[in-house]
Each structure stands twice: as C-alpha cells, then as structure tokens.
Amino acid sequence: xxxxxxxxxxxxxxxxxxxxxxxxxxxxxxxxxxxxxxxxxxxxxxxxxxxxxxxxxxxxxxxxxxxxxxxxxxxxxxxxxxxxxxxxxxxxxxxxxxxxxxxxxxxxxxxxxxxxxxxxxxxxxxxxxxxxxxxxxxxxxxxxxxxxxxxxxxxxxxxxxxxxxxxxxxxxxxxxxxxxxxxxxxxxxxxxxxxxxxxxxxxxxxxxxxxxxxxxxxxxxxxxxxxxxxxxxxxxxxxxxxxxxxxxxxxxxxxxxxxxxxxxxxxxxxxxxxxxxxxxxxxxxxxxxxxxxxxxxxxxxxxxxxxxxxxxxxxxxxxxxxxxxxxxxxxxxxxxxxxxxxxxxx
Ligand code: UFG
Numbered sequence: 001x002x003x004x005x006x007x008x009x010x011x012x013x014x015x016x017x018x019x020x021x022x023x024x025x026x027x028x029x030x031x032x033x034x035x036x037x038x039x040x041x042x043x044x045x046x047x048x049x050x051x052x053x054x055x056x057x058x059x060x061x062x063x064x065x066x067x068x069x070x071x072x073x074x075x076x077x078x079x080x081x082x083x084x085x086x087x088x089x090x091x092x093x094x095x096x097x098x099x100x101x102x103x104x105x106x107x108x109x110x111x112x113x114x115x116x117x118x119x120x121x122x123x124x125x126x127x128x129x130x131x132x133x134x135x136x137x138x139x140x141x142x143x144x145x146x147x148x149x150x151x152x153x154x155x156x157x158x159x160x161x162x163x164x165x166x167x168x169x170x171x172x173x174x175x176x177x178x179x180x181x182x183x184x185x186x187x188x189x190x191x192x193x194x195x196x197x198x199x200x201x202x203x204x205x206x207x208x209x210x211x212x213x214x215x216x217x218x219x220x221x222x223x224x225x226x227x228x229x230x231x232x233x234x235x236x237x238x239x240x241x242x243x244x245x246x247x248x249x250x251x252x253x254x255x256x257x258x259x260x261x262x263x264x265x266x267x268x269x270x271x272x273x274x275x276x277x278x279x280x281x282x283x284x285x286x287x288x289x290x291x292x293x294x295x296x297x298x299x300x301x302x303x304x305x306x307x308x309x310x311x312x313x314x315x316x317x318x319x320x321x322x323x324x325x326x327x328x329x330x331x332x333x334x335x336x337x338x339x340x341x342x343x344x345x346x
Contacts, residue, residue: 009088067117184270189336196336198343270309
C-alpha cells in the first residue's frame with residue numbers, strides 16, 4: 001500500500017531540499033506549512049525541479065483538530081501517514097532570547113499538538129528536526145550523540161525539550177519510534193539554483209551574510225572575533241551542504257520505516273570537519289571569483305569557539321555520509337543568490 005510522509009514546515013529552507021529528495025526517491029508526501037517564514041512559491045519550485053506536484057495545506061501545527069482531520073483524510077483515501085517529518089519551528093536564536101514564550105509555544109506546544117494528533121490517528125513514527133545547539137558547548141570535540149545536553153538559549157532549549165518529550169513518549173508506547181536529527185550548519189543551495197535560503201531582513205547566520213555582502217546588498221561582513229584559540233582565531237563550525245542534509249532525512253525515514261525500529265534515536269548530521277569563518281570567506285572568494293569585504297569585530301555573545309560533529313553513527317546505522325565539499329557549498333549558494341536576489345519574490 002502507498003503511504004504518505006507528512007512534512008510539517010515543508011516550505012522552509014531545509015524542507016524544500018528534503019522534499020526534492022523524498023520525491024526523487026519515490027515517496028508520496030503531504031506538506032503542512034503556515035508560510036510565516038516561507039512561501040508557496042518555494043513549493044512551486046520543488047514541482048519545477050522534480051516534475052511532481054507538491055500537495056500542501058496551509059495551517060498551524062498547534063491546530064490539533066486540523067491535524068487529526070488531515071491524518072484521517074489520508075487514511076480514508078488509502079494513503080495513510082506512515083511517518084511524520086517535523087520541521088515546523090521558529091529558528092532565530094537571538095529572537096528566542098527576547099521572545100521565549102513564542103518559541104516555547106510554537107516549538108514545544110506545536111510538537112505536543114502533533115504528537116496528540118499522531119496518537120489519535122495511530123501514526124507511530126516521527127523524524128524531528130533538532131540541532132547541534134542542544135549540546136553543552138565548550139567541551140571535548142567532536143560532539144558524539146552521547147555528549148552532554150546543555151543548550152545555552154531558549155531556541156536550543158525548545159529542541160532539547162522536544163527530544164526529551166519524544167524519548168518519554170517512545171518509552172510509554174513501545175510501538176512508537178522517533179529520530180532526532182541534530183543539524184550542524186547547513187549552507188548552500190540546490191545545484192539548480194531554484195531553491196535556497198533567503199532569510200528576511202539582515203541575516204543572523206554567516207553564510208547568507210556572506211552571499212549578500214558579495215552581491216553588494218550589504219556593505220561589509222562583520223567577523224565576530226579573531227581571538228579564539230582556533231586555527232586562525234575565528235570561530236570554527238561544521239558546515240554541511242543542505243542537499244546532503246536533505247539526503248540524511250530520507251535515509252532516516254527509510255531506516256525507521258523499513259526496519260520496524262523502536263525507541264528514540266538521535267543522529268548528528270554534519271561532515272565531521274570544521275571550517276573557520278576566515279577559511280569560509282576565502283573558499284567563497286576562490287570558488288566564485290568574487291570579493292567579500294569583511295571587518296573584524298568583537299565576539300558575538302553566546303558563541304562558542306568551535307563545534308563539529310562525530311558523524312559515525314549516521315554513517316554506520318543510516319548508511320549516510322555528506323558528499324559535498326566546502327567549494328560545492330560556496331558555488332551552489334552563490335548561484336542561488338545571484339539568480340534570486342529577492343528570494344522567491346518575482
Ligand atoms: N559569524 C560571523 N559573522 C556573522 C555571522 C556569524 O563572524 O555575521 C560567525 C559566528 O561568530 C560563528 C560562525 O560565523 O563563529 C557561524 O555562525 P552562524 O550564526 O552562521 O551559526 P551558529 O553556529 O552560531 O548557529 C547555527 C544556527 C543555529 C543552530 C546552531 C547549531 O544558526 O540555529 O548553528 O550549532 F542552533
């Protein structure tokens with residue numbers, strides 16, 4: 001019997017890249033998104049890339065009754081939901097410090113609502129979009145999945161809380177299984193240049209700041225600190241091509257569904273390699289033959305010096321490994337930026 005993968009937040013940056021991989025792998029999908037930080041145009045681009053129409057519903061994940069109706073509808077049409085991919089969330093670290101209630105509501109209450117609807121409908125599998133930010137910073141590297149949990153901001157707290165909820169739920173119902181994918185730093189874009197990241201306003205993250213400086217819509221890139229004890233003093237992160245991250249989701253879903261897995265399983269998704277801010281700027285300039293003017297500023301509060309992943313669990317268990325280089329990420333991200341200077345707007 002054909003089943004449905006129900007994707008919350010499917011129109012977002014990670015969502016659209018994952019939809020492309022899911023559709024290319026032959027999965028049937030249904031997307032839920034409220035388009036608060038995304039656009040239906042992004043789903044149209046997924047259709048353009050894959051040639052497959054993307055069914056979607058505009059709605060809020062906190063609307064439990066609506067979710068119950070959607071699950072019941074899928075079952076009634078003989079395409080029951082076999083797995084939920086839960087990406088819908090707010091994701092700006094700084095905003096989560098000033099608006100914690102909003103973050104706990106959307107990210108935690110939203111997940112409780114989803115789990116309640118899944119319980120009613122008998123949907124037993126979930127893959128959750130978590131983050132490396134759940135790890136306690138400034139301790140031994142690389143981070144394995146056993147590393148201590150200790151997020152340092154409300155956004156990270158919501159991710160850690162949802163992981164705990166999933167763990168408890170799996171414990172209470174032995175037929176229920178969950179994967180938490182702990183993303184490191186996804187950057188870049190689909191090689192077609194049709195989908196990519198376009199944060200509203202001034203970007204918080206390094207990579208979109210680089211591309212907007214390179215294209216001239218921002219005058220200069222601030223480098224937050226060159227006095228860390230790292231390779232060149234600037235912060236080091238594990239950047240991963242968003243298309244590799246997307247493949248990781250498909251591997252996780254297939255592993256969960258094909259092997260009748262029980263319990264809660266966290267996996268890091270990264271490359272296992274660290275790149276400094278200055279190295280990334282240099283790689284971007286070299287890959288694309290374009291200048292990125294930057295200025296060294298003070299450290300950004302809350303930042304850690306270094307973070308990179310131990311990716312052996314995802315490699316051994318899910319048979320997944322990131323394929324793209326830093327150069328690929330820089331080239332594809334720049335291709336997207338140049339072709340879509342205003343994101344998905346016409
Ligand atoms: N940086 C700059 N200038 C900028 C922006 C960032 O120098 O304008 C530096 C930061 O100091 C850091 C590195 O670039 O050293 C990466 O910063 P990002 O903001 O791109 O990424 P973070 O690692 O701080 O955070 C990201 C996501 C979070 C997630 C976390 C997981 O934004 O949502 O990874 O570790 F939780």
